[in-house]
Amino acid sequence: MKILVTGGAGFLGSCLVDRLLAAGEEVCVVDNLTTGNVENIKHNLSNSNLRFTNDSVLNEPLMEKLIKECDAIYHLAAAVGVKHIVDDPLTSIKTNVKGTDIILDLAHRYWKKTLIASTSEIYGKSNQIPFDEHKTERVLGSTKIDRWAYSTSKAIDEHLAFAYSKKGLPVVIVRYFNSYGPRIDEKGYGTVVARFIKQALKGKPITVHGDGGQTRCFTYVDDTVRGTILACTTKGAEGDVYNIGSNQETSIYQLAELIKELTGSSSEIAPTSYESYYGKGFEDTIRRVPSILNAKKKLKFEAKVSLQEGLKKTIKWCKEDW
Ligand code: UDP
Numbered sequence: 001m002k003i004l005v006t007g008g009a010g011f012l013g014s015c016l017v018d019r020l021l022a023a024g025e026e027v028c029v030v031d032n033l034t035t036g037n038v039e040n041i042k043h044n045l046s047n048s049n050l051r052f053t054n055d056s057v058l059n060e061p062l063m064e065k066l067i068k069e070c071d072a073i074y075h076l077a078a079a080v081g082v083k084h085i086v087d088d089p090l091t092s093i094k095t096n097v098k099g100t101d102i103i104l105d106l107a108h109r110y111w112k113k114t115l116i117a118s119t120s121e122i123y124g125k126s127n128q129i130p131f132d133e134h135k136t137e138r139v140l141g142s143t144k145i146d147r148w149a150y151s152t153s154k155a156i157d158e159h160l161a162f163a164y165s166k167k168g169l170p171v172v173i174v175r176y177f178n179s180y181g182p183r184i185d186e187k188g189y190g191t192v193v194a195r196f197i198k199q200a201l202k203g204k205p206i207t208v209h210g211d212g213g214q215t216r217c218f219t220y221v222d223d224t225v226r227g228t229i230l231a232c233t234t235k236g237a238e239g240d241v242y243n244i245g246s247n248q249e250t251s252i253y254q255l256a257e258l259i260k261e262l263t264g265s266s267s268e269i270a271p272t273s274y275e276s277y278y279g280k281g282f283e284d285t286i287r288r289v290p291s292i293l294n295a296k297k298k299l300k301f302e303a304k305v306s307l308q309e310g311l312k313k314t315i316k317w318c319k320e321d322w
Contacts, residue, residue: 007077009036177245181221212253220310
C-alpha cells in the first residue's frame with residue numbers, strides 16, 4: 001500500500017512511519033517541521049519506500065497530488081498540545097480546522113480511506129469518568145479561555161469526518177490520551193513527561209502545577225501507534241471514534257515522584273502556579289480517563305505498557321539522544 005502520513009516527522013507520526021515501513025508499506029510523509037523534526041525520520045531517509053516533503057497540509061495543490069497517488073491517509077498534522085494553542089491560538093485553529101477540511105475534501109474526491117487523529121482534550125473538563133466516546137458530554141469553558149480552542153478545533157475536525165462518513169467516505173477517528181515515549185520533544189511543548197524528565201536530569205525543580213492532584217492516563221507510544229494502525233485497518237471500524245489510551249490513572253504529583261525515582265534525581269518537587277506557565281485565566285482538566293471498551297471490542301486494542309516500564313525506556317532514550 002501507498003500511505004500518506006501527514007505530520008509524519010512529529011513524535012507520534014515518525015513512530016507510526018517506522019511501523020508502517022517495517023510492515024513493508026510505501027510511505028509518503030508531509031510535515032512542515034513546526035513541531036516535527038527531520039531528526040525523527042533521518043534513519044529512514046535512505047529507505048526507498050519513504051518519501052518526505054517539507055510542506056504544509058494547507059498547500060492544497062500539493063495535497064491533491066499526494067492524495068491522488070496514495071491508497072490511505074493517516075492525518076496527524078496539527079497544532080498539538082494545550083501550550084501551543086495558548087501561545088498562538090490563531091495559527092493553531094487555522095491549521096487544525098483548515099488542514100483537516102482540505103484533507104477530508106480531497107479524500108472524499110479521490111475516495112481514500114482516512115484516519116483522523118483527534119484528542120482526549122475533546123472531553124474538556126467533563127467529570128463523567130471514564131470518558132465514553134459516544135455517551136460522555138463534552139464540557140468546555142468560556143471562549144475567552146484559549147485552551148478550549150484546541151478542543152473546539154478538534155471537535156470541528158471530528159464533525160467534518162462524521163459528515164463525510166455520512167456521504168460514504170471510509171473514515172475513522174482516534175482520540176489520543178497523553179502519549180509519551182522516545183522522541184518526545186525536548187522543548188517539552190505539550191507534554192509534562194518531557195518537561196519533568198528534563199528537569200529531573202538537570203537537577204532542576206520539577207514544576208508541578210497546582211497541587212498536582214490532576215490526573216492523566218499516560219500512554220506509551222508503541223501502544224498509541226498500534227491502536228492507530230488497528231483503527232485504520234480493522235474492517236468495520238469505519239465511521240466511528242476510538243479512545244486510544246491506557247486506563248492507568250496517574251496524578252501529576254505521582255508522575256513527578258516516579259520520574260524523580262527512575263532518574264535517581266535529587267531535584268525537589270516544586271509546586272508551581274498554572275499562571276506562571278500558561279498565563280492568566282487558565283483552566284485545567286482535573287481527571288482524564290478513557291473508557292477502553294469501544295477500542296477493545298471493535299479494534300481488539302488495549303494498551304499493554306505500564307507507566308513504569310514506558311518511563312524507563314523513555315528516560316533511557318532522553319539520556320542518550322537529547
Ligand atoms: N504540567 C505540570 N508541570 C509542567 C507542565 C505541565 O504540572 O511543567 C501539568 C499541566 O498543568 C496538566 C498536566 O501536567 O495538568 C498535563 O499537561 P500536558 O501539557 O502534558 O498535557 P494536557 O493533558 O494538559 O493536554
